[in-house]
Amino acid sequence: MAETKTPEKKTDWLVPTAVVLGGAGIAAGLYFYMKKPQGVDPGDTIRARFAFDYLGPGGSYILLVRFGTYRVILGIDGFDPVGGLDRFTRAVNLLGPDSYQFDLICLIPAGTSAGTYDAEGSILSPDMELGQDWITRHFTKQAINVRKE
Numbered sequence: 001m002a003e004t005k006t007p008e009k010k011t012d013w014l015v016p017t018a019v020v021l022g023g024a025g026i027a028a029g030l031y032f033y034m035k036k037p038q039g040v041d042p043g044d045t046i047r048a049r050f051a052f053d054y055l056g057p058g059g060s061y062i063l064l065v066r067f068g069t070y071r072v073i074l075g076i077d078g079f080d081p082v083g084g085l086d087r088f089t090r091a092v093n094l095l096g097p098d099s100y101q102f103d104l105i106c107l108i109p110a111g112t113s114a115g116t117y118d119a120e121g122s123i124l125s126p127d128m129e130l131g132q133d134w135i136t137r138h139f140t141k142q143a144i145n146v147r148k149e
Contacts, residue, residue: 039145050121051101058096070118119143
């Protein structure tokens with residue numbers, strides 16, 4: 001006599017798979033929608049780090065950090081600072097020729113326009129005019145990104 005097999009019930013995985021994948025897609029979409037872009041907000045403080053090699057005599061000097069746009073025109077370095085982001089200073093003592101690194105806390109003013117800014121760091125003697133004279137200066141392209149308020 002022939003044996004009859006009872007048919008096995010097959011599980012339908014289509015609906016549970018669609019629900020899980022749909023939920024994961026919605027969660028990923030919300031994550032990317034709500035995620036803030038990289039950068040700082042107006043009103044935040046940042047730490048600007050200025051590292052440089054100095055070959056002159058020791059003494060008291062001024063570290064100046066400014067944010068704006070760095071350009072090279074006809075082989076000459078130019079820097080256009082942004083108002084409100086152009087006067088971060090700190091008194092520093094240099095002992096003589098050496099490699100130095102200083103940190104400076106900078107407050108990004110409320111109302112700063114969104115965008116990416118370059119940075120200029122320079123060392124001046126106390127009798128030099130800020131932004132016009134320097135002993136040494138260095139530029140960093142795309143130093144900070146300010147987000148929209």
